[in-house]
Amino acid sequence: MKEEAEAAVETAKGVLQDLVVVVSLVRTLTDSFGSASDLYRKLKRKSHSKCSEDEVDSDERKRRAQRRRCNSSYDRERSRPGHVSWNVGPRKDDYSDSDEELICTSSSQVRAEYERGYRKLGEPFARGDLMTHTQLQAQIIQLQQTLLNIHQDLLLSTYLTPSSSHSHLVRLIQTTRTTRAASIQALNLQYHRLLPTIPPKRLPHIPGAFPLPSHRDHDDHRPARGYNPKIRRRRSSSSSSSSSSSSSLSDNKKSRPKPKPKPKPTPQPHINRLFCVYARDLQDDPHLPLTDNYKAGGNNLCPYCHSHIATRTGKAWEIVVDSGKNFDEHTKMLSRTFLVKNRFVIKSHRETGGFACVLCARFKESDTVCREIGALMEHLWKEHTSEDLGKDEDIVEC
Template identity: 25%
Template sequence: MNYANMIEEKHLKKGFIVATLISTIVGTLTTSMTLHDKVQEKRDKKKQKALDAKQTGEIEKLRKRVDALKSGNESDDETESTGSRSKSRNRRPRRRSLEEDDFVHESRRSRAMIERMYEDHLMRAGDRYATGDIMTENRLQKQLIQLQQTVINVLQNALYSGRGLTETDQRRLIAAQSAARDGSLDALEDHYARISTRQRREILPNNTTQRLLPPAPSISNETPSTHYLPPNPSPAPTTALRPYRLPQSTRSYSPDPALFCPYSIHLQNTSQPLPSSTTTEPPETSLTCPTCHSSIPVSARDYWILSTTGPPPSSSTHPHHPISDEVYEEEDDFIPLPAAATAASPAYPRNREWKLTARFLVKSHTPEGKFACMFCEREGKRYVCVARSVEGLVRHLGRWHVGG
C-alpha cells in the first residue's frame, strides 16, 4: 500500500514524513522482489538458450548415433556418462529454488510486518503518527539507505552482468532485509510510545456524569503553615489515632514527575481536598483531571475498607511491607481504623482495617489514566505497580501492603 498517496493534496504529503518513508521502504522491498525475478528470468533465458544450443548438438549426435547403431558401433560408456550428467543437472536447480524461496518469503514477511504495525499504530494515534518527528525520520531514512545500498546494488549488479545470484548474494539479501525490517519496526514502536506519552486523553462521552477537578494553584500562591507541638502532649491511643508528623511541605520524599500527573503531585504535596459532590443530583460518578484530562471513575465521597484477614503474601520481587512502616505514616488518605476485637492468630493477634479514600486514588493517577502505587514509589522499589483501573490498585494495596 502506498501510504503517501492516501493524502490527495501534494502540499499535505510533505508533512506526513513517516507515511512517506514507510511507503518508500515497502516499495523498496517490492522493487527488490521485482528485480530478483528479472535476474532469475534473465538467467533462465540464458540457460534456456544454452540448453537449446546443446539440444541442437544432442540431436546431431543422436542422428550420428542412429547411423552408428546400424553399423553396431554404439558406445555403452557414453550412454552411462550422459545419464550421470543428467542426474547432476537435475539436482542443481532444486537447490537454487530453495534459496529463491527463502528470499521471496523473507521479502513478503518483512513487508507485511511493517505494513501491519504502521496501520495498527495509525489507527490508534491518528495523523500525528503519520506526521512523525525528526528522530523517527532519521531512523527510518537510515534503514532505507542501508536497504537500498545492499539489496538494490546486489540485484542490479547481477542483472547487468548477466550472472545468476550466488549463495553469498542470497544470504546478503536476506540479512539486509531482516535488518531493515527490525530497524523499521523498532523506530515505529518507539515513535508510537512517544506519541502515546504526549497524547492527552479526551473527556469521556456524555453518558457518564463527570466533574472537573479544580486546577492546582501555583506554588508561589501557597503560604507555608507552621504547626507547634503542645508543651506536654498526652500519649496517643494505639488504635484509632495516628502519631504526629511534620507538615506536608517538609516531607522527605519527592514524587516522581515522570510517573505521576502534575495534578497528582500537587495533591500529594498539599492537603487540598477534592471538590464536594454533595450538592449535585444525581451524585457525580467520575472526576476529570484538569491537567491531563484523564477520567477517574470515583466520586469525592467514595472510600474502601481494607483489612488483614490472614498472613500476607510475599515474594523476592515484591515483599510485603507492614502498614506501620514510615512511608505509610505520612499518608493522610490511608487511615487506620480501630482494631477489631477478635483475635486471628499469634502472628496477627488482632485484625486491622484501613480506610482508603477517593483522594488517594486521584493523587495516584498517571498522565495516561492509569494508577501508580505511591507506597511502592516512596519505598524506592525497583518495580512500581501501575494498575490499569481503580479496582486493580485497590487489589494491589490489599494484597501487597495490607495482607489477606
C-alpha cells in the first residue's frame, strides 16, 4: 500500500511539472500586474490630502522650471547652423507620473521579453526549464502576497489615513518594480541558456602561405639511389636472372598506390558580426521595445554584450538635411528636420564597441563603422539624403 501511494505521488509530481510551463507562469504574472494596476489607481484616488497636494504642486513647479530650461537651451542650440543636438522626442504613452507608468507597462514589458524568446526558440522556450519555473513562481507569490495584504488592510480598516495609503502605494510600487525586473531577467537568462552553441570557427587558408607537406612515400626510389655494386659480391651470371630482378622491381613500383590529393576545404558560411545580437533583434523586429536598462533609472548596458550606450531617456538627436524640390522647372532647396530616436542608436551598436550605420548595411554596398554616437550622427547628416533617413522607422520627420 505504501509503495502504491509513493508511486501515485511521483506520478502527480510529474503531471504538475508538465503543467507548470513558462507560458502559463507569464500569463499568471501579467494578470497579477493588471491587478496591481487596478489597486494602484484605487489607492491613488483615496490618497487626497493637503500634504500630497502640496507635494504634487511642488513637483509640477519643478517640472515646469526644468521644461523652461530645456526649451531655452534648445533654442540656443538650434540657432547654430548645421547642428546635431539633443531634443525632446514624442512619447508613445503619456502617464501622469513615472510610478503609474512603471505599474501600467510592467505587463507589456514582460510579455514582450517572452515573445522575443518564443520567436527565436519556439516551443522549448515556452516550456522553459526548472530554474525559470522556480524564479517566476517566487515572483508571482511575492506580488500576490503584497496585493492580498493591502486588500486585507483596506477591508479591515474603517478609516484610511493619507499616511497609510501612502505606505501602501510605496510598498506596491517597490514590489512591482522588483517583480518586473526579476521576471525579465529570468526570461532573458533562459533565452541565453537555450541558445544553440556556435561551433568554433576554422581558420581560413591564407593566400601565399607555404603548402602543407604531402604524405608521400619517399621510399619509392631509395633502392635505386642506395644501390652500390660493391655490396653484391657476385653478379648474376645469367641474363635471365638480371631481367627477372628488373621486372620484379618495376612491378613493385607499379603496385604501390599513389597518394590521393587532399580535398579543397569547404568555404565557411559568412557570419554577420557587424552588429550585436541584441541590435540585430531590434532590427529584425521594429515593434520590439527596449529593455529597462535604457529607461529612466537604467544602467544603459546592453543585455547581451553589456556595452554601455550613452543615451538619455525621452531624448532624440535632431538632424537638419537639405533636399531639393522642383517648382515649375526650378529646383528649390528645402530644409527637412528629422529626429533620430534612441532605438536607432541602440540597434546600431556593435558587440566589440562602437557603432555601425544601419542604413549603409541595408541600402549600400559598403558598411560604415563609427567610434562614437556623435560620429554616427555626423555620418547620417553628411552621407545620407532625406530619402534615406525616411526609410527607417526609428527616424521620424518633424
